[in-house]
Amino acid sequence: MSSKTQEILDIYKAKVMPTYRPSIVLANGRGVTVRDIDNRPLYDFTSGIGVQSVGYSHPKVVKAIQDQAAAMTHCSNLFVNEPATRLAEKLVEISGLDGKVFFCNSGAEANEAAIKLARKWGASNGGRYEVVTFRQGFHGRTLATVAATAQAWCQEGFDPLPVGFAYADFNDLESVKAAITDKTVAVMLEAVQGEGGVTPATDEFMKGVRALCDEKNLLMICDEVQAGMGRTGTWFAWQGYDVKPDLFTCAKAIAGGLPMGALVSNAKLADVLSAPSHASTFGGNPVAAAAALAVIDVIESEKLLARASEMGALFREALQGFVDKYEKVLEVRGKGLMLGLVVDADPREVVEAMAAQGVLALTAGKNVVRFLPPLVLKEDTLEEAVDMMSDALDCVFGE
Numbered sequence: 470m471s472s473k474t475q476e477i478l479d480i481y482k483a484k485v486m487p488t489y490r491p492s493i494v495l496a497n498g499r500g501v502t503v504r505d506i507d508n509r510p511l512y513d514f515t516s517g518i519g520v521q522s523v524g525y526s527h528p529k530v531v532k533a534i535q536d537q538a539a540a541m542t543h544c545s546n547l548f549v550n551e552p553a554t555r556l557a558e559k560l561v562e563i564s565g566l567d568g569k570v571f572f573c574n575s576g577a578e579a580n581e582a583a584i585k586l587a588r589k590w591g592a593s594n595g596g597r598y599e600v601v602t603f604r605q606g607f608h609g610r611t612l613a614t615v616a617a618t619a620q621a622w623c624q625e626g627f628d629p630l631p632v633g634f635a636y637a638d639f640n641d642l643e644s645v646k647a648a649i650t651d652k653t654v655a656v657m658l659e660a661v662q663g664e665g666g667v668t669p670a671t672d673e674f675m676k677g678v679r680a681l682c683d684e685k686n687l688l689m690i691c692d693e694v695q696a697g698m699g700r701t702g703t704w705f706a707w708q709g710y711d712v713k714p715d716l717f718t719c720a721k722a723i724a725g726g727l728p729m730g731a732l733v734s735n736a737k738l739a740d741v742l743s744a745p746s747h748a749s750t751f752g753g754n755p756v757a758a759a760a761a762l763a764v765i766d767v768i769e770s771e772k773l774l775a776r777a778s779e780m781g782a783l784f785r786e787a788l789q790g791f792v793d794k795y796e797k798v799l800e801v802r803g804k805g806l807m808l809g810l811v812v813d814a815d816p817r818e819v820v821e822a823m824a825a826q827g828v829l830a831l832t833a834g835k836n837v838v839r840f841l842p843p844l845v846l847k848e849d850t851l852e853e854a855v856d857m858m859s860d861a862l863d864c865v866f867g868e
């Protein structure tokens with residue numbers, strides 16, 4: 470390790486709360502490549518956890534940010550700003566939900582808004598408030614979204630958690646039925662679970678949840694924070710299932726690396742959150758909104774939805790090769806460029822070995838190596854990265 474990296478890591482360890490365990494100091498990025506502080510290049514197959522979908526420093530996104538920053542960085546929601554207004558119009562258009570948008574600053578905050586909207590609607594629709602979520606899901610780190618995230622590693626030590634959540638098993642419609650009571654107002658799920666292990670919902674399950682919500686007058690809420698904005702080959706992962714949720718949230722990839730979250734509703738729920746019931750000082754920040762408009766423009770003009778499907782198919786084939794080759798590599802899961810490799814090992818070992826070879830990956834759940842590469846990934850870069858992954862797997866699982 471260089472003395473520069475060591476110096477920064479020493480300060481980091483002394484002064485930053487140990488909520489993460491990083492060992493690489495990054496300085497800049499371009500496309501799929503990031504460079505550490507000593508100028509070592511790495512392929513980022515994490516996209517900064519699903520954020521840099523159009524690649525690092527895309528010229529159109531950089532220009533949009535620079536221009537808007539020079540014009541006005543913030544004006545509060547006591548006034549209207551044009552980029553956020555145009556972005557709301559665009560999100561309603563690409564989702565086809567016919568409703569309205571609430572802007573905030575992160576995935577957890579967007580999910581909080583969804584839960585609050587569901588409760589507000591439930592209060593005048595039978596006095597209902599309970600939200601069914603899934604044991605393998607992930608919804609964020611605020612107290613309510615931690616309560617919605619039914620996983621011990623996320624909840625332990627934070628009691629008492631907000632009440633009003635019931636848990637079911639993913640891809641198990643019977644367990645959803647069993648979790649519904651006369652207090653249930655909504656079912657909240659990820660169409661493709663990220664942190665939980667890169668598990669897509671089955672077609673039958675998504676359609677079943679929609680039908681159940683219709684039958685019992687419940688809201689179907691999709692958390693698109695990780696799978697949304699094109700990653701699975703459609704703008705939003707639920708669009709791959711021929712169903713429409715009542716509400717969905719997005720964040721991570723929406724604004725090209727700037728913090729932004731959004732809650733999108735259908736027409737029925739468009740005016741449930743009205744003044745003064747909910748707000749966010751920075752929500753709809755014009756710089757983030759300008760970046761988001763540029764991101765959507767890039768996804769459209771560079772045809773990145775189709776690219777996510779095409780490159781996803783190629784990458785999946787390469788990962789399947791690893792399953793065939795190594796006894797301890799068990800399965801490929803996911804959709805588009807949201808892929809997981811199930812391993813019979815601690816996935817952190819594999820992620821570390823891959824970083825040593827020059828490609829960054831993530832873990833998910835207890836036994837999954839997760840890949841969320843930028844959607845601008847090209848075939849030759851994928852091939853190079855797959856060779857590096859192969860060398861890493863040789864190191865971990867022997868050859």
Ligand SMILES: *Cc1c(COP(=O)(O)O)cnc(C)c1O
Pocket residue numbers: 574575576577578580607608609610659663664692693694695696720721
């Ligand atoms: C990352 C994530 C969140 C939380 O988003 P933050 O921006 O970290 O608050 C919520 N839901 C899903 C599915 C996520 O992947």
